[in-house]
Amino acid sequence: MPRVRPPRRLHLPPTDFDAVIVGGGSAGLSAALTLGRCCRRVLVCSSGPPRNAASPGVHSFFTRDGTKPSELLRLGREELAAYPTVSFRDALVTAITPEPTTQGFTLTMAPERGGPDLTCTTRKVLLATGVSDDLPPISGMRELWGTGVLHCPYCHGWEVQGQRLAVYGRGKTGWGLVQLVSRWSRDVILCTDGPAGITEHGRQRLRRLGISVREEKVLRLEGTAKGQLKQIVFESGEPLTRDAVFLHSEQRQRSTLAQESGCRILKSGAVWTDKKGQTTQKGIYAAGDTTPAPQQAIIAAAEGSLAAIALNEALTREDCRG
Numbered sequence: 001m002p003r004v005r006p007p008r009r010l011h012l013p014p015t016d017f018d019a020v021i022v023g024g025g026s027a028g029l030s031a032a033l034t035l036g037r038c039c040r041r042v043l044v045c046s047s048g049p050p051r052n053a054a055s056p057g058v059h060s061f062f063t064r065d066g067t068k069p070s071e072l073l074r075l076g077r078e079e080l081a082a083y084p085t086v087s088f089r090d091a092l093v094t095a096i097t098p099e100p101t102t103q104g105f106t107l108t109m110a111p112e113r114g115g116p117d118l119t120c121t122t123r124k125v126l127l128a129t130g131v132s133d134d135l136p137p138i139s140g141m142r143e144l145w146g147t148g149v150l151h152c153p154y155c156h157g158w159e160v161q162g163q164r165l166a167v168y169g170r171g172k173t174g175w176g177l178v179q180l181v182s183r184w185s186r187d188v189i190l191c192t193d194g195p196a197g198i199t200e201h202g203r204q205r206l207r208r209l210g211i212s213v214r215e216e217k218v219l220r221l222e223g224t225a226k227g228q229l230k231q232i233v234f235e236s237g238e239p240l241t242r243d244a245v246f247l248h249s250e251q252r253q254r255s256t257l258a259q260e261s262g263c264r265i266l267k268s269g270a271v272w273t274d275k276k277g278q279t280t281q282k283g284i285y286a287a288g289d290t291t292p293a294p295q296q297a298i299i300a301a302a303e304g305s306l307a308a309i310a311l312n313e314a315l316t317r318e319d320c321r322g
């Protein structure tokens with residue numbers, strides 16, 4: 001194993017790590033690989049499952065199409081074991097406190113196994129904390145999430161192509177998504193669960209595509225024990241047989257750390273970064289679903305790598321100043 005050069009920061013007290021990555025999903029593990037290979041002392045702190053935990057397979061991930069989400073991350077961690085520069089802690093990061101003496105940060109962590117809080121110091125932080133999905137409060141949505149209720153046709157359209165599909169949503173969101181999904185099946189129905197909020201022009205377009213709109217209130221979704229959708233039941237009691245339903249969920253940041261650290265948060269709730277993953281707070285970077293980019297595992301991984309390069313270059317500039 002190559003020797004890791006200690007940082008040269010002659011003018012500042014040392015820190016435990018060069019970078020702490022908060023979140024061990026695709027973005028975090030990919031960033032750890034890049035930084036570990038830069039001979040940086042890296043800690044990956046993660047707590048909780050990745051966003052796609054409910055899904056049977058990660059699709060559209062080059063060389064890993066269909067791999068179970070937990071397996072994808074296991075492989076990522078296994079690969080990182082070759083780099084003694086990278087360590088892991090199963091802990092929830094609860095605070096990031098700027099440290100004027102080191103010009104870095106102190107992180108507070110709550111270990112998953114319990115016990116007292118831990119702290120560590122670092123020069124830079126990368127937030128790869130992801131988002132979580134708030135689903136409509138309809139019986140069956142959560143139970144079928146990831147199998148019969150799908151969030152993205154790019155990830156799961158292939159598996160349900162040609163089947164009886166529905167899109168749940170109204171206004172421009174539902175209107176746009178149902179047209180996208182019609183790429184995978186000619187039998188798609190838009191369920192708006194109340195007034196559709198679509199203009200006459202928009203309705204005409206859907207009619208031309210053979211897409212019907214159901215505006216009745218949705219009572220529940222019914223599916224199999226294995227999570228396959230069987231039917232959508234309207235308040236009138238009438239069931240609509242469907243094999244899968246797509247929707248754009250409401251999203252929440254998985255962590256409030258960016259907000260608490262004073263990073264700029266966009267109206268959408270995403271953490272703003274420049275093209276290289278730097279947030280508005282110097283020394284704090286962000287990557288993956290937590291930022292505004294399209295949300296796919298491979299894009300999260302690419303963003304993690306991009307932010308890691310920017311972070312390493314910032315560290316290198318500091319190191320070379322002596």
Ligand SMILES: Cc1cc2nc3c(=O)[nH]c(=O)nc-3n(C[C@H](O)[C@H](O)[C@H](O)COP(=O)(O)OP(=O)(O)OC[C@H]3O[C@@H](n4cnc5c(N)ncnc54)[C@H](O)[C@@H]3O)c2cc1C
Nearest residue numbers: 023025026027047048050051052059093130288289296297
């Ligand atoms: C049902 C479903 C299926 C999907 N299927 C696909 C697919 O087939 N293909 C595809 O490309 N994409 C898919 N996606 C999207 C994909 O899950 C995300 O794009 C990807 O997981 C983003 O990676 P990430 O690293 O940004 O976040 P995540 O994978 O969510 O990882 C973030 C991690 O950070 C942890 N964390 C958060 N806060 C803290 C904290 N304070 N301290 C410590 N740890 C913390 C979280 O618990 C989590 O483990 C799917 C999404 C869903 C919801």
